[in-house]
Structures are given as structure tokens and as C-alpha cells.
Amino acid sequence: MASGYKAAAKRALVERPEVRSAVTKATLHFDGNRARAYGEIDAEAWRDWAAGVKRHLLGRLDRYLEEAEAGLRAHGAVVHWAENAADVQEILRALVADYGVSRVVKGKSMLSEEVEVNPLLESLGVEVFETDLGEYIIQLAGEPPSHIVGPAIHKGLEEIRALFHEKLGTPADAEPTELAAAARRVLRDAFLSAEMGISGANFVVAETGTVVLVENEGNIRLTTSAPRVHVALVGIEKLLPRFGDLEVFLQLLARAATGQKIGTFVSLINGPRREGEPDGPEHLHVIFVDNGRSSVLADDEMYEALSCIRCGACLNACPVYRQTGGHAYGQVYSGPIGVVLTPGLKDPGLAAELGYACSLCTACADVCPVRIPLPGQILAWRRRSVERGLVSGGEKLAFNGYAAMVTRPRFYRLGSKLLRLGKGLTGAPWLPVLGAWAAGHGPLEPSPKSFREIWEEELAGE
Numbered sequence: 001m002a003s004g005y006k007a008a009a010k011r012a013l014v015e016r017p018e019v020r021s022a023v024t025k026a027t028l029h030f031d032g033n034r035a036r037a038y039g040e041i042d043a044e045a046w047r048d049w050a051a052g053v054k055r056h057l058l059g060r061l062d063r064y065l066e067e068a069e070a071g072l073r074a075h076g077a078v079v080h081w082a083e084n085a086a087d088v089q090e091i092l093r094a095l096v097a098d099y100g101v102s103r104v105v106k107g108k109s110m111l112s113e114e115v116e117v118n119p120l121l122e123s124l125g126v127e128v129f130e131t132d133l134g135e136y137i138i139q140l141a142g143e144p145p146s147h148i149v150g151p152a153i154h155k156g157l158e159e160i161r162a163l164f165h166e167k168l169g170t171p172a173d174a175e176p177t178e179l180a181a182a183a184r185r186v187l188r189d190a191f192l193s194a195e196m197g198i199s200g201a202n203f204v205v206a207e208t209g210t211v212v213l214v215e216n217e218g219n220i221r222l223t224t225s226a227p228r229v230h231v232a233l234v235g236i237e238k239l240l241p242r243f244g245d246l247e248v249f250l251q252l253l254a255r256a257a258t259g260q261k262i263g264t265f266v267s268l269i270n271g272p273r274r275e276g277e278p279d280g281p282e283h284l285h286v287i288f289v290d291n292g293r294s295s296v297l298a299d300d301e302m303y304e305a306l307s308c309i310r311c312g313a314c315l316n317a318c319p320v321y322r323q324t325g326g327h328a329y330g331q332v333y334s335g336p337i338g339v340v341l342t343p344g345l346k347d348p349g350l351a352a353e354l355g356y357a358c359s360l361c362t363a364c365a366d367v368c369p370v371r372i373p374l375p376g377q378i379l380a381w382r383r384r385s386v387e388r389g390l391v392s393g394g395e396k397l398a399f400n401g402y403a404a405m406v407t408r409p410r411f412y413r414l415g416s417k418l419l420r421l422g423k424g425l426t427g428a429p430w431l432p433v434l435g436a437w438a439a440g441h442g443p444l445e446p447s448p449k450s451f452r453e454i455w456e457e458e459l460a461g462e
């Protein structure tokens with residue numbers, strides 16, 4: 001399966017320069033906040049600890065899933081297991097029919113994008129409202145999210161103004177507060193009339209059977225408590241072993257994502273409404289979803305990607321993501337974690353292009369709160385693509401030639417002389433690899449003398 005990344009990235013850069021400036025501005029802002037928030041704690045020690053907890057969890061995931069299931073059932077939740085997207089859709093189809101659902105409100109959930117919940121519900125005639133403001137914006141625009149935490153960061157204010165003007169009738173020059181108020185009016189009505197609320201889960205605590213949700217807008221709390229039925233979609237890797245683990249994970253998530261000490265709203269859900277309680281749903285359904293995670297878990301080089309807590313920090317730090325935003329990747333998960341996770345969850349063939357959406361600067365590894373070895377994993381996908389013959393022959397030839405040259409001093413001297421005699425790297429479009437590389441760079445003039453010549457002259461002059 002080809003990802004189409006190269007062509008989409010080129011289109012984004014050439015045709016939508018406003019996306020690049022919006023994404024760069026937003027990600028630099030997020031990343032700056034993260035750096036400040038990490039500076040307030042002993043971040044290295046916290047990250048080591050969190051990575052250890054996740055490694056421990058992944059080594060015994062089957063046991064913790066059973067424990068979580070027992071805890072959830074004890075609280076009165078109904079637990080479902082879905083091996084793939086089709087299973088999730090079947091479960092949702094049955095729930096919609098059983099509860100007579102015609103309206104659904106949703107909290108932001110990347111997993112719901114992964115298993116295509118909205119198209120399913122719409123095909124059943126159910127009205128779906130995304131209630132996170134960013135998600136609501138892109139739902140109005142008919143687009144998928146472009147960032148794990150900020151789904152609409154690729155859109156500037158002018159674009160959102162025009163969109164709301166067209167869809168909601170707000171003034172063409174409406175202030176951001178007016179735009180938010182217009183969205184709030186629509187969503188309030190949806191919260192009060194929806195029969196079902198669908199959320200993801202940031203964590204599920206195995207020890208206590210607690211579904212944990214973190215947000216800044218209050219929309220998830222309304223989504224999970226106002227409608228009669230709450231359905232939580234949970235990737236099987238989203239567990240934490242102990243309730244006490246939350247103390248660090250809640251802070252690390254918020255610090256890595258937005259630079260906050262903790263999310264504005266943290267909901268700890270222990271089952272549906274109990275007798276005598278004034279609010280909350282009458283029914284809670286938790287759907288544990290595999291959808292390729294088991295095969296990632298079984299992959300010695302990739303399993304740590306399942307530690308991801310979807311903070312988005314690696315996207316914000318990535319110089320490649322910053323240029324195009326998430327849509328160019330053409331997948332639910334973009335940026336460094338998307339490059340690693342997507343081939344594992346969907347199709348290893350996708351790594352042939354996505355694996356090269358990376359400059360190997362390793363900035364992602366420096367910020368990841370759970371220390372996922374993303375650069376090493378991206379390199380491993382590249383290696384696998386080469387082994388499977390998915391990478392172009394020209395590139396292989398060029399790198400073999402380069403390796404032959406730099407490991408033989410005589411060839412190396414000859415090669416650098418030829419480059420100096422020629423027009424330099426940017427004047428070498430006849431080299432397929434360098435030609436593509438040079439197209440995005442300013443002119444690089446070769447030095448008139450080689451390093452060795454300069455060095456020998458220096459030694460002679462001493």
C-alpha cells in the first residue's frame with residue numbers, strides 16, 4: 001500500500017503555504033510550553049519512571065486487561081472486546097439499535113477516527129456532533145484531524161471565520177469569542193438532546209477499573225454524563241497498572257502536550273450512575289480495541305510505541321511535521337509516532353514512504369514523556385523497507401556508491417575533487433537522490449580546497 005506522502009507533502013508546501021505558517025506557529029508555541037513545564041520538574045527522572053511503568057504494563061498486558069475488565073464490570077460497566085474496526089462498528093451498530101439512538105455527541109478520540117465511527121453512525125442515520133472545539137471546526141470543514149492534541153491547528157483565524165460565516169451565519173469579521181459562542185450554542189442543544197455520548201480514554205486504571213479522561217473544555221465531561229448512554233473506546237494499550245500511577249502520568253501528559261501542570265478537567269469514571277446519584281449516564285459500555293496492537297506488541301523492535309500517551313509532543317518537536325502538518329501523512333496518526341505506529345497497525349508497506357518523513361534529528365526522542373525510541377524505530381522501518389525491496393533502486397545504488405567512496409580514501413579524494421570541479425551539490429540534478437534533496441535547499445558551493453588540503457597546509461605552516 002502506498003501512502004502518497006511525498007506527493008501530498010509537496011502539494012501542502014506548494015499550494016497551501018498558510019498551513020505551514022499556522023502549523024509552525026502552533027507547534028513552536030506548544031513545544032515552548034512543554035520545555036518550560038519540563039523545566040519545573042525533574043523531567044528526566046519522571047520520564048524514566050513513566051517509561052518503566054509502561055514497559056512493565058506491556059510485558060503483562062493480558063493480565064492487566066483481565067484485571068481492568070473485572071474492575072469495570074464490578075462498577076456496573078459492560079465490557080466489549082473488538083479485534084478490529086469491523087468489530088467496533090458491529091458493537092456500535094447494536095448499541096445504536098438497542099437504545100434507539102438518533103443523536104450522538106463525541107469527545108475527541110483518535111481511536112474513533114481509526115475505526116471510522118463517524119461514517120458508520122452517519123450511515124445509520126445518526127446525527128453526530130464533535131464537541132471539542134477543534135474537532136467541531138474540522139467536522140464543519142469536512143476534514144480529518146491534523147494533530148493528536150490540536151486537530152485544527154492547520155487552520156488560521158481567517159479560515160475559521162469564513163467557515164463559521166458560511167456554516168453558522170456568524171459575521172465575516174467575528175471575534176474568536178463570538179465564534180466560540182456560536183459553537184457553544186449548537187453544542188449545548190446537542191448535549192441536552194443526544195441519547196449517546198462517545199469518548200476515548202486517556203487511561204484505564206487496571207487496579208480500580210477507572211476510566212480516566214483529560215480535557216480543557218469541559219465538553220468530555222458533558223459528553224460522558226449528560227446522555228443516557230456513555231460508550232468509551234479504549235485501545236488495549238491505554239492501561240495503567242495502579243491508581244497511584246496517575247499522579248505522575250496526569251502531570252506528564254499535560255506538561256508534554258500543552259505545558260500545563262495538569263489538564264483543566266480530569267474525569268475519573270467508575271461505572272454508570274448509581275441509585276440516588278443526581279447525574280451521569282444510566283449505561284456505561286467500554287469497548288477495548290485491538291485493531292493491530294497485538295501485532296505491534298509482538299514486534300520486538302516496535303512494541304514500545306504502544307507506550308504512547310498521545311500527548312503530541314513529538315509532532316510539535318518534529319521539523320518535518322512542522323512544514324506540512326498532519327494531513328500530508330494521509331493517516332490518522334501523523335508525525336514521528338504516526339511514522340512508527342501506522343505501518344505496524346495497518347500495513348508495513350506504508351513505511352516505504354512514511355519512514356522517510358524524518359530528518360533523523362532525534363528531537364522526538366528528547367521530548368517523549370515515555371521515552372519511546374522513535375528515531376531507532378523509524379530507522380528500523382527504513383531497514384525493513386529496503387530489505388523488502390520497497391525503496392527505489394536508484395537510492396540504493398547512490399548510497400552503495402557513497403559507502404564505497406567514503407570507505408576508500410583514494411575514491412573519496414577523487415570524488416571530492418570531481419564535486420569541486422563540478423557545480424557542487426545543487427548543480428547535480430542528474431544524481432536522482434541529490435537532485436530531489438537539492439531542490440529544497442539554497443545553493444551549496446563546494447569549498448575550493450578539501451578539508452585534508454586545508455589541514456595539511458595548516459600543519460605545514462606551524
Ligand code: SF4
Binds near residue numbers: 307372
Ligand atoms: S510518541 Fe511520545 S511524544 Fe509522541 S505522542 Fe506518543 S507519548 Fe507523546
